[in-house]
Amino acid sequence: MLPPADTAPEPVPAAAWRRAADGAPLSPVLPPDASLLVLAAHPDDETIGAGRLLADHTGPARCVTLTAGERCHGESADAAQVARTRLREWGAALAVLGAEPVETPRWPDAGLSGHEREAAEALAGWAAGADAILAPWRHDPHPDHEAAGRVGAEVARRAGTPLWSYLVWTPYWMHPEDLAGRGAELLRYPSSERAGVRWREALARHRSQVTAQPPASHPVVPATLLDRHESQLLIRETHAVRA
Numbered sequence: 001m002l003p004p005a006d007t008a009p010e011p012v013p014a015a016a017w018r019r020a021a022d023g024a025p026l027s028p029v030l031p032p033d034a035s036l037l038v039l040a041a042h043p044d045d046e047t048i049g050a051g052r053l054l055a056d057h058t059g060p061a062r063c064v065t066l067t068a069g070e071r072c073h074g075e076s077a078d079a080a081q082v083a084r085t086r087l088r089e090w091g092a093a094l095a096v097l098g099a100e101p102v103e104t105p106r107w108p109d110a111g112l113s114g115h116e117r118e119a120a121e122a123l124a125g126w127a128a129g130a131d132a133i134l135a136p137w138r139h140d141p142h143p144d145h146e147a148a149g150r151v152g153a154e155v156a157r158r159a160g161t162p163l164w165s166y167l168v169w170t171p172y173w174m175h176p177e178d179l180a181g182r183g184a185e186l187l188r189y190p191s192s193e194r195a196g197v198r199w200r201e202a203l204a205r206h207r208s209q210v211t212a213q214p215p216a217s218h219p220v221v222p223a224t225l226l227d228r229h230e231s232q233l234l235i236r237e238t239h240a241v242r243a
């Protein structure tokens, strides 16, 4: 996940997303025993964007991270060490959410778009046994998230399995009014208070992302992003979009 750069534009106001979330229709609820395959581009995506849904879900939820997120601290950090840390945090967070990490091949952080076909093929077997696939929305504003979203859509299409899209950076960088133009409707998935507690606990396991890692003075995942995920948001695609 990329930190907001000093030169980045200002995030959209949180109030706009609060209003959008409050006004969003409720989504259908997954059957309690549904078997889920959950895709992420980086080891914290599904916790940020789908953690409440996962915390409430009682059926199996198998989670895949398509990269180890090893580039999140920049070129000067030891990528192998960052990968180990992040995968350990991923496992700890998933344990809080009651989800299961699945070992699959992984591709380069910040380079996932060059490996979408291989990723879709590697996940075909897992998708065949799933009742629903969750993936980042294919327009979530990060190149790896867009790639993971396209992989999710392709895997779901081939397996004939419904795709549920979740958001990570969308509520930070994209205005809610821009969703419709991208063929998307915002939905709110009903989630329990307990799921909110678990979601926070799981986020805290991603210590390398939610706390500043010197020499950086800001965490990779700012608190002002997490404030925009105070309810479980999902995307329903309202018309066919280019994969």
Ligand SMILES: [Zn+2]
Pocket (backbone or CB within 6 Å): 001, 041, 042, 044, 045, 142, 145, 168
């Ligand atoms: Zn990410």
